[in-house]
Amino acid sequence: MIVGDLFGGDLADNHYMIMPKLLHGFARAGCAVHAFNDREVARTSTPFRSSAFGRPAANRKLIAVCRRFQPDLLLLGHCELISNETIQSIRGEMENVRVAYRNVDSLDDQPNLDRIRRRAKVVDAIFVTTALPLPTFGSDNTAPSYFIPNPVDQALDGGRCFAHSNQENDLFFALDEGHANTERANLARSIARRQPSLRFDIRGIDGRPSLRGAAYLQALTNARMGLSVSRQNKHYLYASDRMSQYIGNGLLTFVPRSTGFNDLFSEDEVAFFGEREELLDKLTHFEEHDGERRxxxxxxxxxxxAMFASERIAKYIIERSFDQPLSESxxxxxxxSNQTAVRPISRSSGDF
Structure with missing residues (x-):
């Protein structure tokens, strides 16, 4: 059972995000999956359509749904309306249920660390999208922590940009509105300024509105290449989900080498770059050599x-949550874990 913000008031704006992909993955892995959207349940539980007023009802209803559904695994997303006391109540009634917490935000963000520390008290496993030695989440935490990559889903990532050369744009990069003065936005402007021949679709800044839903996917697949730059590019194997969206839909994706993803992908699969000049040189090269781009x-x-298939990540979450031997390498x-990482990493974010 998945608890989080999916299939709710966004009206399908976020239908290709991580939680729907995981739901698909669990289903393909042979699980019966039920989704509980705490925000939507809270809003519809009060005539005021208020999440704050509906919070007690959402907690009561989650307990009621668990009684009816009897989940083996409760996977928590960013369901901040659900209290730890509710999770404890569910565990008290269903002694065999396992509870996992999935967090995909940057570990540099203090409020996000606080969210993880709060959940660490009541879950069996924590899954994050950064392969770093994790901070201590509190002396009362016993939950092991594991890395998972952002999933790719065969149904939701259906683009085949490599199969075409007639796209209207050469390079796609999307930001949420409100990030106009960030390093990422300035990098995009620099590319557009220095390579005016490049047809660059920048979204979310300079009067170009951000996109959601099918409109976002249509714009993404109307480009030949994608720029994957996150808020933080210095942590091992951390990237926003735009990277999996771009690669998963067949764009040639430009990724900072400082993220360490060159340990998983080769230079013949992803366009890695270090400093800005290398990025500009590679953009020029692939703009002029479309066959190689494809x-x-x-x-x-x-x-x-193959690597990040949603069903493969779902299987891994199940095996770790139930302390099972891993079924594959x-x-x-x-x-x-909270104390160790696969290897020490010390990287700068690069000269963007």
Whole structure:
């Protein structure tokens, strides 16, 4: 059972995000899956359509749903309306249930660390999308912590940009509105300024509105290449989910080498770069050599759909949550805990 913000008031704006992909993955892995959207349940439980007023009802209803559904695994997303006391009540009634917490935000963000510390008190496993030695989440925490990559889903990541050369744009990069003065936005402006021949679709800044839902996917697949730059590019194997969206839909994806993803992908699958000049040189090269762009993009697409398939990540979450032996040698680091990492990493974010 998945608890979080999916299939609710966003009206399908976020239908390709991580939680729907995991739901698909669990279903393909043979699980009966039920989704509980705490925000939507809270809003519809009060005539005021208020999450704050509906919070007690959402907690009561989650307990009621668990009684009816009897889940083996409760996977928590960013369901901040659900209290730890509610999770404890569910555990008290269903002594065999396992509870896992999935967090995909940056570990540099203090409020996010606080969210993890709060959940660490009541869950059996924590899954994060950064392969770092994790901070201590509190002396009362006994939950091991593991890395998972952002999933790619065969149904939701259906683009094949490598198969075409008639896209309207050469390079796609999307930001949420409100990030106009960030390092990422300035990098995008610099590319557009220094390579005016490049048809660059920048979203979320300079009067170009951000996109959601099918409109976002249509714009993404109307480009040949994608720029994957996150808020933080210095942590081992951390990237926003735009990276999996771009590679998963067949764009040749440009990724900072400082993220360490070159340990999972080769230079023949992803366009890695260090300093800004290398990025600009590679953009020029692939703009002029479309056959090579298509070849590398397809290789990356095949690698991502194999390595990061949503059902494979769902299976890994199940095995770790139930303390089972791993059924395969997973390609990503599997021995992350609160104290240790696969290897020490010291990287700068690069000269963007």
């Amino acid at each position: 070849r590398v993009a397809e290789a990356g697409w095949r690698a991502a759909h 997973y390609p990503w680091p599997t021995e992350i």
